[in-house]
Amino acid sequence: xxxxxxxxxxxxxxxxxxxxxxxxYPLQLGLDLQxxxxxxxxxxxxxxxxxxxxxxxxxxxxxxxxxxxxxxxSNLQTLGGDQLILELPGxxxxxxxxxxxxxxxxxxxxxxxxxxxxxxxxxxLQRFNIKELIKQYSxxxxxxxxxxxxxxxxxxxxxxxxxxNYSSTSSDLYGKLIEIKxxxxxxxxxxxxxxxxxxxxxxNAGRRQEQTNSNWEVLLTFxxxxxxxxxxxxxxxxxxxxxxxxxxDGESISEASVGSQFANTGITGxxxxxxxxxxxxxxxxxxxxxxxxxxxxxxxxxxxxxxGALLGSKNIFKSLYAAISGLIFVGIFMIxxxxxxxxxxxxxxxxxxxxxxxxxxxxxxxxxxPGISGLILSIGMAVDANILIFExxxxxxxxxxxxxxxxxxxxxxxxxxxxxxxxxxxxxxxxLFLLGTNFVKGFAATLGIGVLISLFTSLNCSKTxxxxxxTYQSFRQKNLYLTRNNxxx
Amino acid sequence: xxxxxxxxxxxxxxIGFSTVxxxxxxxxxxxxxxxxxxxxxxxxxxDFVGGNELRIERVCGEECSNFPTDLVLDNLKxxxxxxxxxxxxxxxxxxxxxxxxxxxxxxxxxxSNNLITNIDNxxxxxxxxxxxxxxxGPKLGKRLLIxxxxxxxxxxxxxxxxxxxxxxxxxxxxxLLALFHDLVIVFGIFSWLGIILSVEVNSLFAVSLxxxxxxxxxxxxxxxxxxxxxxxxxxxDYNETIQLSVNExxxxxxxxxxxxxxxxxxxxxxGSYSLFWFSLxxxxxxxxxxxxxxxxxxxxxxxx
Numbered sequence: 001x002x003x004x005x006x007x008x009x010x011x012x013x014x015x016x017x018x019x020x021x022x023x024x025y026p027l028q029l030g031l032d033l034q035x036x037x038x039x040x041x042x043x044x045x046x047x048x049x050x051x052x053x054x055x056x057x058x059x060x061x062x063x064x065x066x067x068x069x070x071x072x073x074s075n076l077q078t079l080g081g082d083q084l085i086l087e088l089p090g091x092x093x094x095x096x097x098x099x100x101x102x103x104x105x106x107x108x109x110x111x112x113x114x115x116x117x118x119x120x121x122x123x124x125l126q127r128f129n130i131k132e133l134i135k136q137y138s139x140x141x142x143x144x145x146x147x148x149x150x151x152x153x154x155x156x157x158x159x160x161x162x163x164x165n166y167s168s169t170s171s172d173l174y175g176k177l178i179e180i181k182x183x184x185x186x187x188x189x190x191x192x193x194x195x196x197x198x199x200x201x202x203x204n205a206g207r208r209q210e211q212t213n214s215n216w217e218v219l220l221t222f223x224x225x226x227x228x229x230x231x232x233x234x235x236x237x238x239x240x241x242x243x244x245x246x247x248x249d250g251e252s253i254s255e256a257s258v259g260s261q262f263a264n265t266g267i268t269g270x271x272x273x274x275x276x277x278x279x280x281x282x283x284x285x286x287x288x289x290x291x292x293x294x295x296x297x298x299x300x301x302x303x304x305x306x307x308g309a310l311l312g313s314k315n316i317f318k319s320l321y322a323a324i325s326g327l328i329f330v331g332i333f334m335i336x337x338x339x340x341x342x343x344x345x346x347x348x349x350x351x352x353x354x355x356x357x358x359x360x361x362x363x364x365x366x367x368x369x370p371g372i373s374g375l376i377l378s379i380g381m382a383v384d385a386n387i388l389i390f391e392x393x394x395x396x397x398x399x400x401x402x403x404x405x406x407x408x409x410x411x412x413x414x415x416x417x418x419x420x421x422x423x424x425x426x427x428x429x430x431x432l433f434l435l436g437t438n439f440v441k442g443f444a445a446t447l448g449i450g451v452l453i454s455l456f457t458s459l460n461c462s463k464t465x466x467x468x469x470x471t472y473q474s475f476r477q478k479n480l481y482l483t484r485n486n487x488x489x
Numbered sequence: 490x491x492x493x494x495x496x497x498x499x500x501x502x503x504i505g506f507s508t509v510x511x512x513x514x515x516x517x518x519x520x521x522x523x524x525x526x527x528x529x530x531x532x533x534x535x536d537f538v539g540g541n542e543l544r545i546e547r548v549c550g551e552e553c554s555n556f557p558t559d560l561v562l563d564n565l566k567x568x569x570x571x572x573x574x575x576x577x578x579x580x581x582x583x584x585x586x587x588x589x590x591x592x593x594x595x596x597x598x599x600x601s602n603n604l605i606t607n608i609d610n611x612x613x614x615x616x617x618x619x620x621x622x623x624x625x626g627p628k629l630g631k632r633l634l635i636x637x638x639x640x641x642x643x644x645x646x647x648x649x650x651x652x653x654x655x656x657x658x659x660x661x662x663x664x665l666l667a668l669f670h671d672l673v674i675v676f677g678i679f680s681w682l683g684i685i686l687s688v689e690v691n692s693l694f695a696v697s698l699x700x701x702x703x704x705x706x707x708x709x710x711x712x713x714x715x716x717x718x719x720x721x722x723x724x725x726d727y728n729e730t731i732q733l734s735v736n737e738x739x740x741x742x743x744x745x746x747x748x749x750x751x752x753x754x755x756x757x758x759x760g761s762y763s764l765f766w767f768s769l770x771x772x773x774x775x776x777x778x779x780x781x782x783x784x785x786x787x788x789x790x791x792x793x
Contacts, residue, residue, distance in 0.1 A: 032763075035618070040629065098598045302626035304598055308545075310618035314761075321759040326752030333748060370693060373756055373764050377700070377771065380749030387748065388711070391741045417714050420655075421707040424648055428703035431644035432696060435636055440696050447700070 007464040015351060018358030025361040030368030030442065033316050035309030036089035039098060042302040043082045050082040050297065057296045059084060065100055065292035084299075085438060094304055096285070104249050104298050105289035107199030110192030111233060112242040112255075120191050120243070124255070126160055127184045133157060134177050153177075185251040192245045192252070195233050201226025205290035207283040210275060216283035217275035220290070227270025234258045235266030246274050248286070319372040326376050327353070330383055338390050340480045344466050345386040345458075352382050352450075352457040359449055371442035378450025381425065385458035388421075389414040393481070403476055411463050418459070422451050494736055496788055497728050503788045507670060507781070514677020521680045531676065532683025535592070536691040537634040539627030541601055543591040546584075546619040547612060553586035556612050564611045565604075589615075595626055637695035644699050648706055656713060659790075664709045667786040671705045671778045672698055678773055693767040701774030704749070708782035712738045716787065728791050735787045746779040 031038050043050050043058055059078055066074050066086065075087040086101070088094060112120065133153055150173070157176060161167055166183050168176040204221040222230055237244060239260030246254045254276045258267065278286065307315075327349060334342035356375060360367060393410030397403070429448035432440055469475045496503065521527045535542050547553050558580050565578070579592040589608065596604065601624055609615045648668070653661045675698065682688035716734040723730050753775070756768040 042626075042629065095598050095602055300626070300628075301598070302629040304601075304622070304624040306620060306622040308616075308618040308620040310616065311621050314619075318759055318761045322752070322755040325759060326755035329751045329755065330748050333751065337744065369761055369764060370696070370767075373760070373767065376752045376756055377749070380745075380752045381704075383748040384745040387741055387744045391744075417711055420714070421711055424651065424706040424710070425700070425703035427647050427651060428644050428699045431640055431647060432699055435640040435643065436696070437633060437636065437692060440692055443693075443696055 004464065004467050007460065008468055011351065011461055011464055015354060018354040021358045021361050022354075025364070027357065027361050028364050028366040029312075029316070030366045030371070031087055031089065031305065031312070032307050032369045033312050033319075033367060034089060035307050035312035036087060037094040037097075037304065037306045039086045039088075039094055039101070039301055040079070040303035041084040041086065041101065041299045043084070044298045044300055045082070054296055055081065058299065061292050061295050062086070062101055062299075065288050066097070068288040068291050069097060069100060071097065079438060083302075090309065094306060096281075098301050098304065100285050100288050102299065102301050103289055104295045105199065105292070106249050106294040107202070107290060108247040109195050109197040109230070109233060110189070110245045110247055110252075111195060111237050112192050112245065114242065116191045117241055120188065120255070122163075123184055123188050123191070126163060127181070127188065129156070129160060130177065130181045130184060133160075134181065137174060137177060188252050188255075189245070189247055189250055192243075192247070195229070197226060197229040197233060199290060199294045201229060202290060202293075205287045207278075207287045209280075215275065216278040216280050217273045218278065218283050218286050218290070220272045220274065222270045222272070224270070227268070230270070230272065231266030231268045233266070234262055235264070238262040238266065246272075253286075315369060319369065319376075323372065323376050323379075326379055330379060334383065334386070338394075338481075340469065340475060341386075341390045341393065341466070344462050344469065345383060345390070347465055348386065348457045348462040349379065349382060351461050352379070352453060355453050355457065356446075356450055359453065360446070363449075365445050365449070366442070367446075368439070368442040370439055371446045374443040374446035375450060378447050378454065381422075381447075381451060382454035382458055384421070385414075385418045385454055386462060388418055389458070389462070397478060397481060403470060403478065403481070407463075407466055407470070411459065415459065419455065422455060425451050494732070494739055494783070496732050496735055496784060497791060500788045500791055503784045507785050510674050511670060511677075514674050514680070517677045517680035517684065521684055524684075527684065531680050532687060532689045533634070534689030534691040534694075535623065535625055535630070537630045537637075539595045539625045539630035541591075541593045541596045541625075542621075542623045543593075543601070543605065544588060544619075544621040545605065545608075546588050546616045547586070548614040548616050549587065555586055556582070558582065561608070561611055565607055596624060598624065633692055637692055641695055641698060645702060648702055652706065652710075655710070660713050660717075663786050663789040664706060664713060666789065667709050667781040668702060668706055670781050670785060671701060671774060674777050675701060675770060675774045679770065688766060690766075693764075694770055697767055697770035697774060700771060701778060704775060705778030705782065708742055708745075708778055709786050712742065712782055712787060716790065731787050731790055735783060739783060742779055742783050746775050749775055 041062065043055065045054075055078055059076070062084055063076055066076060071088050073089050075089075077085050079085050086097065088097060133156055136149075137153055154173065157173070157180070160180060164180070164183065164187075166180065168179045168183075170176045170179050201222050202220055203223045203226075206219040206221075207216055208219065209215070210217050234244065238258040239262075241257070243255045243257050245252045254274045274286075331342075331346040331349065334345045336342065338345065356378075359365070365371065389410050392414045393406050396406035396409055401409070426448060429444045429451065432444035433448065436444055518530045521532070522530045561580060562578065577594050581590045582588065583590055589612070591604075591608070593604070601622060605615070605620075605622075645668075649661075649665055652664050655661075656664065679688065679690055679694065683690070712735065715738045716731055719730050719734045719737075720727070723733075725733070750772055753768045753772045756764050757772070760768065
């Protein structure tokens with residue numbers, strides 16, 4: 001008697017604990033339930049596997065960039081050795097994040113090769129032309145575009161191609177424009193020689209609006225050694241017609257001359273500005289990228305999921321409906337078929353629900369749609385164990401055994417086949433969790449946890465509750481356990 | 490004792506019925522594989538091939554105005570620069586024209602945003618809070634597919650290993666036969682659904698196959714356990730004992746299947762649309778799985 005009471009109190013204690021946990025540590029909802037965006041970033045490495053150090057390095061650069069972007073409550077985690085997952089909850093546009101994160105942001109300082117001035121001037125002009133064409137094309141796309149206008153762009157493009165002695169391979173007009181711009185950028189970069197000064201020598205970056213116009217400029221602050229290098233480089237080209245180029249990811253974003261007044265010392269003070277017609281937005285993006293440092297390996301955004309907040313809350317309600325109606329119908333089915341026993345299984349099911357949710361908030365498990373479906377499915381499986389036991393109890397009763405004896409041996413004899421039967425489901429969950437994607441992991445986790453908890457609730461909890469019931473005389477009539485046609489004649 | 494299920498008498502019918510189901514499934518799989526317009530055993534969804542899927546609601550009252558999809562596409566063609574996308578776009582109206590669902594090849598976030606803006610211009614206003622957009626790169630899709638197939642093979646191997654250790658060879662072989670029977674039939678049904686209704690399978694389908702595998706084996710294990718137990722203790726005829734065991738576990742197996750089907754049915758009826766086909770696959774698997782556990786697997790054990 002005493003041991004049974006201990007179990008009963010233990011279950012009540014667990015229930016209280018679960019309720020306490022759920023109130024104080026609310027469940028974490030996945031993006032498909034609260035709305036938001038999820039970006040999967042793939043690290044690109046041509047040869048060999050991405051090492052742990054490389055993953056860590058990419059992770060910290062991305063982390064810094066995300067923080068500097070000022071997105072609230074973002075969450076960054078690594079996945080499978082060469083992927084990163086960034087979650088942006090709420091109505092935050094993933095576009096800016098994707099632009100800032102996707103770039104390698106390799107910053108180089110280069111000096112112009114001697115005797116390339118004319119060459120550079122032609123290329124700069126062509127770059128200007130092509131940029132204008134792209135601008136016109138994009139604005140044409142916003143409004144309805146008209147065929148004549150397109151024709152003009154196409155003709156201009158052809159001229160530029162001839163001048164460059166380069167023919168583009170892209171099929172559509174926009175692709176061609178981008179391709180040629182890239183070609184011009186490479187040509188320009190090739191006119192400059194590498195120096196030992198790079199983005200690694202920066203300690204900070206900032207931005208400010210230019211005084212003369214509405215454009216923005218980006219401020220660079222060098223480390224001590226970086227400042228010295230910068231002074232050295234500027235000293236060598238000061239007063240010559242060689243320019244200093246600041247190159248970001250292979251594209252020159254600024255070419256500037258150094259005045260002859262710096263010929264003795266170079267530009268000292270350890271800082272520089274890039275003023276290349278930046279809009280406020282562009283300047284901010286560059287600032288964030290430079291602050292975060294360059295990526296050791298390039299990344300590509302391979303997946304973007306965006307769910308509106310309204311849809312998220314709809315998903316919650318739909319899942320709640322499904323879970324509760326599932327629970328109610330299973331409950332009705334059980335009570336209809338097993339009477340008192342069915343009622344006991346309903347109580348253990350409710351306990352099962354609480355324990356599950358409490359464990360989710362404790363571990364914690366982020367609840368997603370597949371996760372919820374795993375939970376709902378595990379309701380059905382949790383009852384499976386109860387059915388096995390109750391069928392045994394019925395058989396024992398049918399054979400004319402006493403109630404207490406039937407219950408005891410029912411639980412005992414069903415024990416092994418329940419544990420056994422759950423193993424295959426657990427095996428599947430385990431494999432899914434190890435190999436699955438994030439999406440799949442949610443399902444595997446909730447189903448797996450569910451199956452484990454159901455072992456406890458359907459074996460221990462229902463036994464304890466049932467034993468508690470039969471301490472009352474009025475619950476000991478056999479016809480409360482067997483339907484009429486199952487009673488022995 | 491009166492039997493509800495006469496498996497001895499109906500052995501041929503049961504095995505025949507299963508053979509027909511398997512053949513139909515294989516027919517669907519082969520048809521889908523060798524037909525030039527499908528080329529795959531099953532209609533692979535965006536998860537596996539990459540692309541852009543967008544669902545968004547229009548802001549309108551009770552009834553949204555009817556807008557021919559051709560007209561929308563014509564307008565899109567006029568204002569969009571990305572010809573590659575426009576030529577491969579699939580657009581559908583659902584829920585009384587309220588919901589727009591769009592499929593295109595893979596787009597960057599920027600291109601996708603442009604597309605939405607264009608659509609807003611044509612049939613807006615749109616409710617951005619109801620947006621559901623997925624962009625999956627083709628590389629990732631391929632990786633996911635490999636991942637899913639590996640998971641399936643690994644867990645099938647693990648389950649087979651478990652059964653072989655747990656039972657002796659004959660039982661293990663038949664339990665596995667029943668398992669593959671269930672998986673092939675569910676796979677075949679979705680092949681046919683892909684051919685007829687262009688239903689696509691995503692990574693959740695692979696998950697449902699795995700769950701079915703676990704569940705179906707579980708059911709078979711319970712019945713085989715009962716058969717072994719009875720064969721040890723009862724002196725009756727071998728075939729009779731198997732039939733008795735099946736009937737003894739019949740109630741239990743159907744009941745557990747029903748209690749598992751009920752929650753799945755609630756997801757199908759009330760749950761989010763993204764779980765619809767997943768729950769359907771699971772439900773079909775559980776129905777086929779119970780059938781094979783109760784009738785097919787024990788029939789294999791019967792002696793002529």
